[in-house]
Amino acid sequence: MPAMIPFLKMNGLGNDFMVVDARGGRVRPAPEVIARLADRRTGVGFDQFITLEATRSGADAFMRIDNADGGEVAACGNASRCVGRLLMDETGLASATIETRAGVLNARRAPGGLIAVDMGVPRFDWQDIPLSEPFADTRAIELQVGPIDSPILHSPSVASMGNPHAIFWVEDVSAYDLERFGPLLEHHPLFPERANISLAAVPAPDAITLRTWERGVGxxxxxxxxxxxxxxxxxxxxxxGRSATVTLPGGDLSIEWADDDHVWMTGPVETEYAGHFDPETGAFERDAPAVRTAG
Structure with a gap:
């Protein structure tokens, strides 16, 4: 039987992760084991399984991201902030670099114990998102839910932040059954790599309210x-404008689209507890006592 591997349970605004440091040796459970660990009734329960691996790029670590269904993805903003905090705590420095499949991200400490991450430059060309057919203007594409003459949702904006997103603009994000529409839109033929589906309301020029159905997570x-x-x-x-407070069910993130086109995301990070798990079976245990820290 293999040795039990240590892990941390962390979250950013409730977007939660099981984080494993594999820089000393590769630890990559099979997709079915990750899905078993992600189960919120019988497993650790999380949105993404995060593995820190050694890197030759000069970054502090490579961050591998597997969704709750066991499928690997290229980007996760809240996980980047969690990993950035871990790396900065480890080195004692006020910044860290994280290699991902979407590129190298820079993290830094922000006032109030918050963590900021440079999420890179957004992409808007249809083939970069990607979409399965060309659209000259991705600020609003032809996609709708419901009857043609009276759609329930329509004309989303689409963009890539290292992963594909479709944003439907609404007056009230709670007025729609995203749990029903989300899976259908995630798997729509227009999105060959599936997509994250969001409902967004804009109550003020510097405020956005957001709900998201995340591909491979829900x-x-x-x-x-x-x-x-x-x-x-x-x-x-x-x-x-180019900066706003984005309010999600778990809390607020500050987002700034800087003049150099890089997008900075700032928000809180929490370590919930430490534990150990078996990478072959998914058996796990919490370390006692559980420790909760913020900042």
């Missing part, structure tokens, strides 16, 4: 890349 309390995609799409369509 309804989530917070999706950092969706918050970034919503802000840049709101700015592109004249709904907001």
């Amino acid at each position: 309804l989530t309390r917070a999706c950092g890349t969706a918050a970034c995609a919503a802000l840049v799409s709101a700015a592109r369509t004249g709904r907001t």
Whole structure:
């Protein structure tokens, strides 16, 4: 039987992760084991399984991201903030670099114990998102839910923040059954790599309210890349300026689309507890006592 491997349970605004440090040796459970661990009734329960691996890029670590269904993805904003905090705590420095499949991200400490991450430059060309057919203007594409003459949702903005996003603009994000529409839209033929589906309302030029159905996860309390995609799409369509507070079910993120086109995301990070698990079976145990820290 293999040795039990240590892990941390962390979250950013309730978007939660099981984080494993594999820089000393590769630890990658099979997708079915990750899905078993992600089960909120019988497992650790999380949105993403995060593995820190050694890197040759000069970054502090490579962050591998597997969704709750065991499928690997390229980007996760809230996980980047959690990993950034871990790396900065480890080195004692005020900044860290994280290699991901979407590129190298820079993290830094922000006032109030918050963590900020440079999420890179958004992409808007249809083939970069990607979409399965060309659209000249991705600020509003032809996609709708419901009858043609009276759609329930329609004309989303689409963008990539290292993963594909579709943002439907609504007056009230709680007025729609996203749990029903989300899976259908995630798997729509227009999205060859599936997509994260969000409902966004803009109550003020510097405020966005957001709910997200995250591909491979489901309804989530917070999706950092969706918050970034919503802000840049709101700015592109004249709904907001280039910075806003994005309010998600789990809390607030500050998003800024800087003049150099990089998107900065700032918010809180929490370590919930430590534990150990078996990477072959998914058996796990919490370390006692549980420790909760913020900042």
